[in-house]
Amino acid sequence: MGSGYILLLAAYVVSIVGDWSFKIAIPVIVMELTGSPLLMSVAFACSFAPYIVMMPLGGVVADLFRRQRILYLGDFAAAALCTLICAYLALGGTNVYVLFPALFGLGIVSSVYHPAFQSFIPNVVAREALPRANATFATSDNLLNLLGPAISGGLVAAFRPDWIIWFNAASFLVSGLAILAIRAQVPEVARQVRVSVAGIGRDLADGFRIAWSEPIIKWGTILFIGENFATNAILGNEIYFLTEVLGLSVSQAGLVIGASAAGAVAGSLVAPALMARFAPGRLMLSCLFVIAGGTAVMLLAQNLGIAAVVLGRGLLMGARAVIIVTMFTYRQRVIPQAYLGRTVAITRTISYVPVPVSAVVGGYVLAQTGGNMQAVLLMSVGTLLACALLGLLTPFARAQQPGDLPSAPLEESHAR
Secondary structure, eight states, X not given: OOHXXXXXXXXXXXXXXXXXXXXXXXXXHHHHHHOOHHHHHHHHHHHHHHHHHHHHHHHHHHHHSOHHHHXXXXXXXXXXXXXXXXXXXXXXXXXXXXXXXXXXXXXXXXXXXXXXXXXXXXXXXXXXXXXXXXXXHHHHHHHHHHHHHHHHHHHHXXXXXXXXXXXXXXXXXXXXXXXXXXXXXXXXXXXXXXXXXXXXXXXXXHHHHHHHTSHHHHHHHHHHHHHHHHHHHHHTTHHHIIIIISOOOHHHHHHHHHHHTHHHHHHHHHHHHHXXXXXXXXXXXXXXXXXXXXXXXXXXXXXXXXXXXXXXXXXXXXXXXXXXXXXXXXXXXXXXXXXXXXXXXXXXXXXXXXXXXXXXXXXHHHHHTTSOHHHHHHHHHHHHHHHHHHHTTSGGGTSSOTTOOOSSXXXXXXXX
16 A cells, blocks of 8 residues: 555554553553542543544644644654653652643644544545555554553553653654655645634534535434443543452553453454445444443453453454444545545544543542442443434434445535
């Protein structure tokens, strides 16, 4: 798929490795400084909250400016923010509230970075290769989810957690340099940029109208609001669950998270074949039922031990991987390039609205029930089943035929 794709994939892999170190180090640091599961979940929420406010603007930015430039500047900005966190901790800082603005800043960078990244892929990959390219990204992501937590957990256990954040800063720097070296197959079209509040409003309205004109994208976005609430109530508090409730060490928790990521690897590998056999809406709806089943299996963790966590989380992550590959590919194929950044941003923002809230709700439930993770899991199972059953009543379950991904995007004139 070309050197540009290899460099983009390399940048992605390096970033994910660094991110896993960060995801495990930050909760450990917050727990060591405060001993509070609620503040641990607040730290998680701080990194996601900007998605709600900034992601739509990030989509407009991705459609107005050169996406490659957005990506490498975003990596360099994230490296700088990680360095600031490291410097504060290295100087003996102990006030966890000082970390929250930096985590929020990293979330802002991510909210601009993601729509630019997703929109840049068609510039380095031929149209017919998009399903394979997206599946490769997802497979790489999930392989790192398999290995990253174990390695990161071991590093956090062996070294001071704040030292690990230096590694994340370095990973952003390497990623930015790799993206800077890419030569796109399809050059980005130069844009005349005139930024105004009214103009941004019109751009967002255009992106929303286009996204909502596609039943798969519309109903998928709506249903994934509930899915994101349910799963992130768990994922936002899993370090606490594994270390404080099940009594695992940080390195053991990393191994459990990594082992369960095998399901995500399998999901991303089989996604292209499933997309060729099943209608995209029905495929993603089926995955919601699988996620609910995996979450229910995790309810048995306190009786069956870590095996239930590995199996349940594996099912959850595998089904999510299929959803991600299916939705990304469908969206890239049906949305015109000029509107893709906004569409990615708007749909992701809507579905991500509950993420910071759900993490804090999960932490609050834990705090109020004396660390009873079963209460959080039951809440999540009920939410997932409600979403899946609701989906059966929507066009999401009926739209499109198996493998019927359009060969060309909507015409620009129709999009406008």
